[in-house]
Amino acid sequence: xxxxxxxxxxxxxxxxxxxxxxxxxxxxxxGLAVPIDEIxxxxxxxxxxxxxxxxxxxxxxxxxxxxxxxHLIDVARGMAADDPGQGLxxxxxxxxxxxxADQGLADALAGIGIxxxxxxxxxxxxxxxxLAELLAAAQAAGCVRSDVAAKDVKTLLVGLQAMQRYRxxxxxxxxxxVLDGLASSPGQFPAGSRDCLSR
Amino acid sequence: xxxxxxxxxxxxxxxxxxxxxxxxxxxxxxGLAVPIDEIxxxxxxxxxxxxxxxxxxxxxxxxxxxxxxxHLIDVARGMAADDPGQGLxxxxxxxxxxxxADQGLADALAGIGIxxxxxxxxxxxxxxxxLAELLAAAQAAGCVRSDVAAKDVKTLLVGLQAMQRYRxxxxxxxxxxVLDGLASSPGQFPAGSRDCLSR
Amino acid sequence: xxxxxxxxxxxxxxxxxxxxxxxxxxxxxxGLAVPIDEIxxxxxxxxxxxxxxxxxxxxxxxxxxxxxxxHLIDVARGMAADDPGQGLxxxxxxxxxxxxADQGLADALAGIGIxxxxxxxxxxxxxxxxLAELLAAAQAAGCVRSDVAAKDVKTLLVGLQAMQRYRxxxxxxxxxxVLDGLASSPGQFPAGSRDCLSR
Amino acid sequence: xxxxxxxxxxxxxxxxxxxxxxxxxxxxxxGLAVPIDEIxxxxxxxxxxxxxxxxxxxxxxxxxxxxxxxHLIDVARGMAADDPGQGLxxxxxxxxxxxxADQGLADALAGIGIxxxxxxxxxxxxxxxxLAELLAAAQAAGCVRSDVAAKDVKTLLVGLQAMQRYRxxxxxxxxxxVLDGLASSPGQFPAGSRDCLSR
DNA sequence: TATGAATGAGTGTTCATTCAT
DNA sequence: CATGAATGAACACTCATTCAT
Numbered sequence: 001x002x003x004x005x006x007x008x009x010x011x012x013x014x015x016x017x018x019x020x021x022x023x024x025x026x027x028x029x030x031g032l033a034v035p036i037d038e039i040x041x042x043x044x045x046x047x048x049x050x051x052x053x054x055x056x057x058x059x060x061x062x063x064x065x066x067x068x069x070x071h072l073i074d075v076a077r078g079m080a081a082d083d084p085g086q087g088l089x090x091x092x093x094x095x096x097x098x099x100x101a102d103q104g105l106a107d108a109l110a111g112i113g114i115x116x117x118x119x120x121x122x123x124x125x126x127x128x129x130x131l132a133e134l135l136a137a138a139q140a141a142g143c144v145r146s147d148v149a150a151k152d153v154k155t156l157l158v159g160l161q162a163m164q165r166y167r168x169x170x171x172x173x174x175x176x177x178v179l180d181g182l183a184s185s186p187g188q189f190p191a192g193s194r195d196c197l198s199r
Numbered sequence: 200x201x202x203x204x205x206x207x208x209x210x211x212x213x214x215x216x217x218x219x220x221x222x223x224x225x226x227x228x229x230g231l232a233v234p235i236d237e238i239x240x241x242x243x244x245x246x247x248x249x250x251x252x253x254x255x256x257x258x259x260x261x262x263x264x265x266x267x268x269x270h271l272i273d274v275a276r277g278m279a280a281d282d283p284g285q286g287l288x289x290x291x292x293x294x295x296x297x298x299x300a301d302q303g304l305a306d307a308l309a310g311i312g313i314x315x316x317x318x319x320x321x322x323x324x325x326x327x328x329x330l331a332e333l334l335a336a337a338q339a340a341g342c343v344r345s346d347v348a349a350k351d352v353k354t355l356l357v358g359l360q361a362m363q364r365y366r367x368x369x370x371x372x373x374x375x376x377v378l379d380g381l382a383s384s385p386g387q388f389p390a391g392s393r394d395c396l397s398r
Numbered sequence: 399x400x401x402x403x404x405x406x407x408x409x410x411x412x413x414x415x416x417x418x419x420x421x422x423x424x425x426x427x428x429g430l431a432v433p434i435d436e437i438x439x440x441x442x443x444x445x446x447x448x449x450x451x452x453x454x455x456x457x458x459x460x461x462x463x464x465x466x467x468x469h470l471i472d473v474a475r476g477m478a479a480d481d482p483g484q485g486l487x488x489x490x491x492x493x494x495x496x497x498x499a500d501q502g503l504a505d506a507l508a509g510i511g512i513x514x515x516x517x518x519x520x521x522x523x524x525x526x527x528x529l530a531e532l533l534a535a536a537q538a539a540g541c542v543r544s545d546v547a548a549k550d551v552k553t554l555l556v557g558l559q560a561m562q563r564y565r566x567x568x569x570x571x572x573x574x575x576v577l578d579g580l581a582s583s584p585g586q587f588p589a590g591s592r593d594c595l596s597r
Numbered sequence: 598x599x600x601x602x603x604x605x606x607x608x609x610x611x612x613x614x615x616x617x618x619x620x621x622x623x624x625x626x627x628g629l630a631v632p633i634d635e636i637x638x639x640x641x642x643x644x645x646x647x648x649x650x651x652x653x654x655x656x657x658x659x660x661x662x663x664x665x666x667x668h669l670i671d672v673a674r675g676m677a678a679d680d681p682g683q684g685l686x687x688x689x690x691x692x693x694x695x696x697x698a699d700q701g702l703a704d705a706l707a708g709i710g711i712x713x714x715x716x717x718x719x720x721x722x723x724x725x726x727x728l729a730e731l732l733a734a735a736q737a738a739g740c741v742r743s744d745v746a747a748k749d750v751k752t753l754l755v756g757l758q759a760m761q762r763y764r765x766x767x768x769x770x771x772x773x774x775v776l777d778g779l780a781s782s783p784g785q786f787p788a789g790s791r792d793c794l795s796r
Numbered sequence: 797t798a799t800g801a802a803t804g805a806g807t808g809t810t811c812a813t814t815c816a817t
Numbered sequence: 818c819a820t821g822a823a824t825g826a827a828c829a830c831t832c833a834t835t836c837a838t
Contacts, residue, residue: 012797035832037800046799048836057833148372155366155373162361167354173347174354181380208817211822234807245824250809410818433811435821444820446815455812546770553764553771560759565752571745572752579778606838609801632828643803648830650801 016053019043024064032061062120069123076130085141088134089179092157096164096175128154144182156182215252218242223263231260261319268322275329284340287333288378291356295363295374327353343381355381414451417441422462430459460518467521474528483539486532487577490555494562494573526552542580554580613650616640621661629658659717666720673727682738685731686776689754693761693772725751741779753779 022043026034036057040047054060075094080087132150139146160178164171221242225233235256239246253259274293279286331349338345359377363370420441424432434455438445452458473492478485530548537544558576562569619640623631633654637644651657672691677684729747736743757775761768 009797015798036834037832040800047801047834048799049797051834052797055834145376148376152373152376155362155370156376158365159358159362159373159377163354163358166357171354174351174358177344177347177351177355177380177383178358178377179380180383181376181378184376184379184383208820208822210816214822235809236807246809247811247825248823251822254809256808407818413819434813435811438821445813445822446820447818449813450818453813543774546774550771550774553760553768554774556763557756557760557771557775561752561756564755569752572749572756575742575745575749575753575778575781576756576775577778578781579774579776582774582777582781606799606801608837612801633830634828644829645804645831646802652830654829 012053015043015045015049019045019050019053019060020063020067023060024068027061027064036060066120066123069120069127073126073130076134080130080134080137084137085143086138088138088144088153091134092160092179093175095157096160096171145184148182153182211252214242214244214248218244218249218252218259219262219266222259223267226260226263235259265319265322268319268326272322272325272329275333279329279333279336283336284342285337287330287337287343287352290333291359291378292374294356295359295370344383347381352381410451413441413443413447417443417448417451417458418461418465421458422466425459425462434458464518464521467518467525471524471528474532478528478532478535482535483541484536486529486536486542486551489532490558490577491573493555494558494569543582546580551580609650612640612642612646616642616647616650616657617660617664620657621665624658624661633657663717663720666717666724670720670723670727673731677727677731677734681734682740683735685735685741685750688731689757689776690772692754693757693768742781745779750779 019039023039026039026042036050037047039060040050043050050060054063072095076087076091079090079094083090128150131153135144135148135150135153138144139148156178160175163174163178167174218238222238225238225241235249236246238259239249242249249259253262271294275286275290278289278293282289327349330352334343334347334349334352337343355377359374362373362377366373417437421437424437424440434448435445437458438448441448448458452461470493474485474489477488477492481488526548529551533542533546533548533551536542537546554576558573561572561576565572616636620636623636623639633647634644636657637647640647647657651660669692673684673688676687676691680687725747728750732741732745732747732750735741736745753775757772760771760775764771
């Protein structure tokens with residue numbers, strides 16, 4: 001997403017992408033404590049090459065998160081276009097299913113070991129704006145409580161990811177509980193919102 | 200629950216309690232990565248003293264968790280006795296308020312860096328049993344969906360703690376959303392449960 | 399052997415002897431690296447008590463060695479009185495059999511980790527003098543080469559102990575080889591010395 | 598004997614050899630307790646460099662021993678080719694002269710702090726086989742008792758090294774005594790073996 | 797530019813020794 | 818005097834980062 005000053009040579013770009021992918025999978029599967037040397041080994045490059053592309057370990061985290069956020073934003077926009085009313089719910093489900101093993105990203109999102117807001121302010125802002133759009137559409141369709149804001153949805157997402165991580169594949173009921181709460185009206189329980197949660 | 204074979208000498212007990220307290224606060228505020236030497240320094244003792252009481256860093260985590268769990272179980276039992284119907288909600292609120300900075304405990308509960316079930320199996324079992332009691336009372340009073348089990352409440356708690364950690368003091372609305380979901384009936388939305396969430 | 403300024407109280411003397419015995423056995427069986435705390439535990443006393451009697455770990459080594467040397471000197475004197483010609487060989491065999499597990503003492507004698515000559519000069523001197531007496535008697539009986547001195551016998555003893563330690567219970571042949579060499583005449587092989595090695 | 602999969606870079610090989618040499622000399626002179634940091638300092642490298650080449654302290658011991666054994670085996674083969682009858686005696690002398698300060702190796706050989714058989718099984722086996730060849734040649738020439746086996750020679754070597762270590766440069770007489778014993782015939786003393794010990 | 801070797805500060809843990817109880 | 822808790826200097830080992838090849 002961020003441009004390099006000079007476009008990378010083909011092999012350099014390949015290396016960069018390779019490291020990013022391997023690092024994402026490794027951190028997601030095994031946590032942020034995996035050494036850079038190990039990432040380099042798995043990517044089939046030298047440690048120096050990792051540091052050429054990502055001058056610190058933290059910058060590698062940031063690049064991964066930015067990359068993932070870009071992907072998520074693309075997915076979300078597509079969902080919003082398809083179905084404004086249910087787009088938000090679909091997106092939340094997508095994140096939880098896709099990121100079921102995404103411990104590294106979730107840790108990062110939850111602020112463990114890295115301050116996301118400060119690290120990838122652009123991606124964060126874009127992500128929040130996308131959430132706001134999904135939310136507005138869902139609220140316009142009467143599917144979501146009118147008193148929640150985008151940052152509340154983000155907070156719920158953080159919590160949902162923690163539950164997913166804790167519970168593994170067996171979290172469907174608790175997801176339903178949270179999403180029920182999100183769909184209900186603030187003062188009184190909604191009636192017409194039944195069909196927003198068809199899934 | 201079971202104490203040492205011989206009661207510790209007064210000064211040793213004081214040091215042990217001091218280390219436990221300092222370690223709890225420090226890990227809660229700054230995560231599990233803080234060095235033991237730093238814990239010792241803040242507690243005003245030598246590193247060797249920490250290791251006399253807690254022979255490994257992990258055993259210190261376990262002692263903290265066991266200590267906190269014991270406290271929580273006591274609190275919960277009191278709340279259940281006072282108000283069976285709302286006891287569960289009160290307890291969840293208590294945990295979230297008390298543990299607002301309790302990042303270390305939350306990490307541990309979520310299984311990050313320590314396997315709770317294996318580490319303090321007694322505390323874990325007792326904690327789950329206590330949750331089950333609170334839950335049964337709340338369900339008997341018609342305040343909580345009938346299809347949730349104690350392990351679901353535990354999962355929700357993990358998620359709530361993550362939200363608390365992410366959002367800080369401003370999480371009241373998202374808590375309300377989750378607890379609304381927990382209170383709603385499974386199949387149809389409104390129940391007579393309005394007054395269970397008076398808080 | 400060495401006198402205290404004030405005679406120890408009965409219980410203090412008992413503690414001292416206890417620690418000495420336990421330390422001897424433990425170091426002999428497990429090497430010099432065993433912690434003082436462990437010695438204290440096995441002796442059933444506090445670590446402070448060990449340090450009251452032996453102000454450093456090295457001083458405990460020295461006391462053990464002095465104690466053992468005193469014992470060996472007593473044994474040797476008895477053997478010399480019984481049989482001047484074979485006394486030396488009998489004594490060497492005695493040391494090897496008694497000290498078969500005496501790794502700690504052997505280490506110390508071989509100068510590993512402690513300088514014996516400097517540590518227990520009195521015991522060392524007495525031990526050497528005793529060896530000289532045994533040797534003189536054996537040489538007078540024509541059982542040992544005339545060109546060896548007491549310090550050579552000591553050196554051979556160090557070597558024999560190393561072999562014992564390395565080979566365990568199966569060292570009889572190599573002992574015989576060394577003792578044959580000791581019995582032979584310097585320039586030409588002896589003839590009459592046959593019966594000195596009856597064992 | 599088997600080298601690394603890829604030959605080391607020139608500078609890395611230099612560092613590896615330097616560490617090996619410094620470690621050998623240091624452990625030989627001061628025992629196995631010298632810290633790795635000190636080895637690194639004396640070799641003029643960082644501690645990490647030592648650990649890059651030898652991932653544990655024990656693996657450094659093993660590498661030293663394997664290195665020395667390889668060297669000794671080469672030397673021994675040469676001596677056996679030159680003079681079958683006296684090859685064994687020459688080799689024993691060589692080891693004692695070369696290894697006059699070789700406390701670390703002797704400790705290792707004697708099983709103090711490291712289990713040689715388990716650590717460098719190939720080197721150990723090759724070393725024993727080489728000893729067996731030297732011994733067979735010496736026995737065929739009538740220079741060594743017919744009832745000794747290679748493992749006895751090894752045991753004598755351990756003892757001789759202990760004597761060397763204890764006595765320093767002044768051990769010629771005791772060596773002579775032991776080698777006389779090795780040369781003598783088992784049942785009767787003189788043999789025609791006079792001229793085997795010309796040295 | 798890629799490599800991987802080198803660096804060195806930092807971490808958990810041990811243990812000889814001291815000292816309050 | 819005995820006890821055992823406290824101390825703190827080491828030590829083996831790791832890993833983010835730099836740099837020679």
